[in-house]
Amino acid sequence: MLIGVAAGLVGLAMGMFGMLAFSTSERARRRTVDVGEPSLPEGSAEILSVVGKAFIVIDVVDGVVRASPGAYAFGLVRGHTVVHQELLDLAHRVRRDGVIEERELLLPRVLLPGQGTAPGSTPDAGPGAQPPPGSPGQGTLVIQVRVAPLGEEYILLLADDRTEIARTEAVRNDFVANVSHELKTPVGAISLLAEALESSPDDEATVRRFASRMITESARLAALVQDIIELSRLQGKDIVQAGTDVDINAVIAEAVDRTRLPAQAKNIVLAVGPPVPALVHGDASQLVTALRNLIDNAVRYSPENTQVGIGLQVRDGVVSVSVSDQGDGMSPEDQERVFERFYRVDAARSRHTGGTGLGLSIVKHIVGNHGGEVTLWSAPKTGSTFTVRLPQLSPSTSDAALSLGTGRKQR
Numbered sequence: 001m002l003i004g005v006a007a008g009l010v011g012l013a014m015g016m017f018g019m020l021a022f023s024t025s026e027r028a029r030r031r032t033v034d035v036g037e038p039s040l041p042e043g044s045a046e047i048l049s050v051v052g053k054a055f056i057v058i059d060v061v062d063g064v065v066r067a068s069p070g071a072y073a074f075g076l077v078r079g080h081t082v083v084h085q086e087l088l089d090l091a092h093r094v095r096r097d098g099v100i101e102e103r104e105l106l107l108p109r110v111l112l113p114g115q116g117t118a119p120g121s122t123p124d125a126g127p128g129a130q131p132p133p134g135s136p137g138q139g140t141l142v143i144q145v146r147v148a149p150l151g152e153e154y155i156l157l158l159a160d161d162r163t164e165i166a167r168t169e170a171v172r173n174d175f176v177a178n179v180s181h182e183l184k185t186p187v188g189a190i191s192l193l194a195e196a197l198e199s200s201p202d203d204e205a206t207v208r209r210f211a212s213r214m215i216t217e218s219a220r221l222a223a224l225v226q227d228i229i230e231l232s233r234l235q236g237k238d239i240v241q242a243g244t245d246v247d248i249n250a251v252i253a254e255a256v257d258r259t260r261l262p263a264q265a266k267n268i269v270l271a272v273g274p275p276v277p278a279l280v281h282g283d284a285s286q287l288v289t290a291l292r293n294l295i296d297n298a299v300r301y302s303p304e305n306t307q308v309g310i311g312l313q314v315r316d317g318v319v320s321v322s323v324s325d326q327g328d329g330m331s332p333e334d335q336e337r338v339f340e341r342f343y344r345v346d347a348a349r350s351r352h353t354g355g356t357g358l359g360l361s362i363v364k365h366i367v368g369n370h371g372g373e374v375t376l377w378s379a380p381k382t383g384s385t386f387t388v389r390l391p392q393l394s395p396s397t398s399d400a401a402l403s404l405g406t407g408r409k410q411r
Contacts, residue, residue, distance in 0.1 A: 056157040057150060060095075062088055065154060074141060076159060084108075090147045091155040100148040104162065107141045142166040186221040190214055224358070243370075245393060246287060248278040248319055252310055255291035259299055266304045270295070273311040278319045279393040282370040290366040290374075291321060293359040294386050298325035301384075317392045324385040330378040338376060339364045363388075 054070030056077055064080045071077045082088055084107050094101055142163045150156040193214045200206045256270050263270050280287075291310075298308040306326040313320045330338065339360050363386075367374045371391050378384035 054159040054161070056082060056087075056159070058082060058088075058091055058155050058157070060153050062091070070161075071159065074143065074159065074161060076143075076157075082157075087145065087147075087157060090145065091157065094147045094149060095155055098149060100146065102144070102146045104142065104144050107143065183221070183224065186217045186224070189217045190221070193217070243282045244284070246280050246282050246284045248280060248287070248312060248321060248390075249275045251284060251287045251291060252312060252321065254288045255295055256310060258288070258292050259295045262296065263299045263308065266299065266302070268299055268302055268304070269307045271307050271309045273309070276312050276314050278312060278314050280319055280370065280390045281393045282390070286366045287370070290363045290388065291323070293363050294323040294388070297359055297386075298323050298327070298384070301325065301327040303327065314392060319390045319392045320387055321390075322385055322387045324383060326383045329380045329382045329384055330376075331380060339374070 054074055054076065055066075055068050056064060056071050057066040059065050062082065064077055064082060067077045076083055076087065082091075084105075086105055086107065090101055090103060093099075140163070141161070142165075144160040144162050146158045148156050148158075193210045197207060197210050197214075252272060256272055260270065295308060295310065302308060302325045308326075309322070309324040311322045311324075313322075364374055367388050367390070372389050374386060374388050376384060376386055
């Protein structure tokens with residue numbers, strides 16, 4: 001009996017030892033698992049959730065521990081990997097030196113499936129236009145990055161998308177440079193002509209010749225300044241809020257009337273098609289400016305004793321106005337860039353005709369403000385046809401809007 005009691009005690013001791021060993025092993029296992037899970041410093045997750053910028057948190061092996069939807073949308077992160085080596089290089093330096101770094105980076109835009117083509121061309125640039133060196137263009141992303149340590153083992157990357165700001169700045173700088181260059185030519189010519197007049201006051205023939213040149217250059221300078229003012233005015237007007245019902249037939253009639261004198265000087269017939277009921281929502285004066293520029297452009301580049309045709313068509317809710325000339329036409333390369341600011345197909349001929357290089361850019365801007373588009377068909381030695389397409393405002397819609405506005409006034 002004593003032996004049986006001893007055996008029972010030994011078995012009980014072994015059972016308790018086994019349970020203790022199992023409990024110790026389980027605690028050790030849980031402790032190992034907890035250490036292996038990535039955990040951010042206390043409170044950092046809450047702060048990152050309200051940060052306005054895109055963010056990425058990476059660990060010691062450059063794996064993405066956490067990233068915001070913006071970081072994925074910009075193409076900075078794919079899966080659990082940072083896409084751009086430039087970002088990883090910054091993180092490595094911060095991890096090594098412990099010093100916060102801030103940089104502006106120009107990175108290739110990595111498109112995610114279904115995103116399509118990356119935006120990037122400037123409003124006035126054609127498909128063949130190249131952005132200035134160092135500026136954002138098609139398929140590039142400009143981001144302001146701030147990289148800092150987060151706790152002892154993580155690195156935080158904050159990214160702010162500055163692509164549109166950089167693109168606007170590049171366009172502005174390019175525009176200012178072009179304006180300065182364009183203004184310099186007539187101002188310089190007037191200055192030289194004035195000096196020539198001063199040096200030969202008694203030579204009547206010379207005075208008349210130089211005075212005539214000064215009048216031409218002054219007119220060119222005035223036209224350029226007026227076009228620059230027009231562009232500035234266009235960018236500050238909201239057509240949706242300030243627009244009214246506009247009859248395109250009246251717009252065509254006024255635009256033709258304003259270009260009749262230069263057409264008569266070259267014996268060019270302005271052939272206008274029959275009127276068609278066509279209402280659009282917009283600014284009548286701007287639309288007159290756009291069509292006048294197109295007709296004036298056709299007259300400038302048409303040979304004498306030819307015809308410029310202006311046609312109006314309404315189909316499927318779209319109002320189309322076409323201006324066709326019988327000039328030399330344009331090559332495909334010129335057609336891609338003709339709507340750019342200051343671009344000229346033939347610079348020497350443009351100076352002779354008095355063109356500023358801004359007319360077609362103004363047309364594109366006005367038509368875009370009205371929710372439409374302007375297109376070009378042209379072939380060398382065949383002529384060119386510019387077509388403006390605008391959304392039609394149906395009479396029923398116009399009447400409803402008018403009655404609604406009247407009702408508001410009555411109340």
